[in-house]
Amino acid sequence: MEHILDAKQFDRKTIEALCARARQHETRRIQRMKGKVMATLFYEPSTRTRFSFESAMLRLGGGVISSENAHDSSSSAKGETLEDTIRVVGGYADVIVMRHFEAGAAERAARVSPVPLINAGDGAGQHPTQALLDAYTIFRERGGIDGAHVALVGDLKHGRAARSLLAILGVFKNVTCTLVAPEALRMENDIRAYAQAQGITLLETDDLEEGIQSADVVYMTRLQKERFNTPAEYEGLKGQYILTRALVDSMKNDAIVMHPLPRVDEIDREVDTSPKARYFRQAEYGTYVRMALLEHVLR
Ligand code: NCD
Numbered sequence: 660m661e662h663i664l665d666a667k668q669f670d671r672k673t674i675e676a677l678c679a680r681a682r683q684h685e686t687r688r689i690q691r692m693k694g695k696v697m698a699t700l701f702y703e704p705s706t707r708t709r710f711s712f713e714s715a716m717l718r719l720g721g722g723v724i725s726s727e728n729a730h731d732s733s734s735s736a737k738g739e740t741l742e743d744t745i746r747v748v749g750g751y752a753d754v755i756v757m758r759h760f761e762a763g764a765a766e767r768a769a770r771v772s773p774v775p776l777i778n779a780g781d782g783a784g785q786h787p788t789q790a791l792l793d794a795y796t797i798f799r800e801r802g803g804i805d806g807a808h809v810a811l812v813g814d815l816k817h818g819r820a821a822r823s824l825l826a827i828l829g830v831f832k833n834v835t836c837t838l839v840a841p842e843a844l845r846m847e848n849d850i851r852a853y854a855q856a857q858g859i860t861l862l863e864t865d866d867l868e869e870g871i872q873s874a875d876v877v878y879m880t881r882l883q884k885e886r887f888n889t890p891a892e893y894e895g896l897k898g899q900y901i902l903t904r905a906l907v908d909s910m911k912n913d914a915i916v917m918h919p920l921p922r923v924d925e926i927d928r929e930v931d932t933s934p935k936a937r938y939f940r941q942a943e944y945g946t947y948v949r950m951a952l953l954e955h956v957l958r
Contacts, residue, residue, distance in 0.1 A: 660775055661955075662769040662777070663777040663787055665778070665787055666785060666786075666787040666823035667829075669787070669790075671831070674791065677795075677952060677955060678798050678951075680950075681948045681950065682947070684950045685947050689719070690720030692721035693721065694721070695719075695721040695753045696721065696722045696724060696751065696752045696753050697723050697724075697756060698723075698725070698755045699712055699724075699756045700726050700748060700755060701725075701727050702729045702735070702757075702759045703730075705780075706921065707942050708758065708780065708786075708789070709725070709779070711942075711945035711946045712777075712953075713725065714946045715947075715950040715953055721953075729744075741767060745771055746771050746773065749772050749774045752774060753775075753957060754775045754777065755774060756779050757777070757778065757779060758780045759781050760885075762781050762784030763782075765785070781819070782886075783819055783886055784819055784822075785819055787823055789819075789823055789824070792941065792948040793824045793827070793917065793941065794824075794828075795944050795947070795948050796940070796941040796944050799940075801875060801913075801915060804834065805831050805832040805834070807828075807834055807835075807876060808834075808836075808873055808876070809836050809874060809875065810838075810839055810870050810871050810874035810877045811837070811838050811839065812839040812870065812879050813879060813881065813882065813900060814840070814844045814882045814883045814886075815838055815845060815846040815880070816845060816846065816847060817844070817886035817887075818880045821846070822847070825851075825854050825859070826853060828857075828859060829854055829857025830857070834858075835859070836861055836862070837874060838863045838864075838870075839900070841899055843896060844882075867906070868909075871902075871906065871914075873911065875914050875915070876914065877902070877914060877915070877916050879900075879917070879922070880925070881922060881923050881925055882896060882925075897923075897924075901924060901925055902926045902927065903929070904930050904933065907930050907933050907935055908933070910935060915937045916930060916935050916936050916938065917941050920941075920942055922938075926938070
């Protein structure tokens, strides 16, 4: 039994196999999950992650049971522990997809889960399936990841999508990453050290224009409002990085703009019509990648 908890767990071979399978799902109808049930247990808001997982299971011919607001509408509201909930839900489903507000919750849940558990985001920790679909998007939209220069922009301290993407990029060759964040929101040391040990060339700046100049992929992220200690802290940092159409036009000709979404104000709406904007396509790829991943853990 394999749980999906952390982007660091994927090796190159697995990523390439999952991407190849996702590519098949884009064009062919493959229903291998008839009679299987997936439970989605979400303790934090989600649009893309939950819907694309559910869409993936339904497209594969399986069924879905779902708690979209598990904090209030599951027995967690009555005081049940996460462990007890997982043990029970694991008796009703063949796979559990869980999002939780605490970093480390997915690992705790996996320890007691009788079925594969997929981490759909744990606090400011990890979001491994987002990293996979981000890698897939770079493959599809750019042709490959080896040799790429990726700029990660925004709230790199709390953003689990950026943390997970940096981790997964480490399996590819000659990757350069520019981390673009204000001092207070720099990427944590643990993940920076990991990326460097993996051979990624890391650059850092707090200047957006400088940070994106030579990038092939500009990965924007939102300030993670829900992770700040006080509203004042959030207000003081918000609005610092806004990717305008003029900035996008100044990027390399074949560069692309990605974003895990939701966006707040960090990408101007005028960027949406730029041929470099790929974030809506990126969101769509989520379904195909999650189809491949569900087959992988339920094989
Ligand atoms: C991200 C998340 O939840 O971590 N969203 C997503 O899954 N596509 C990014 C975010 O919320 O900013």
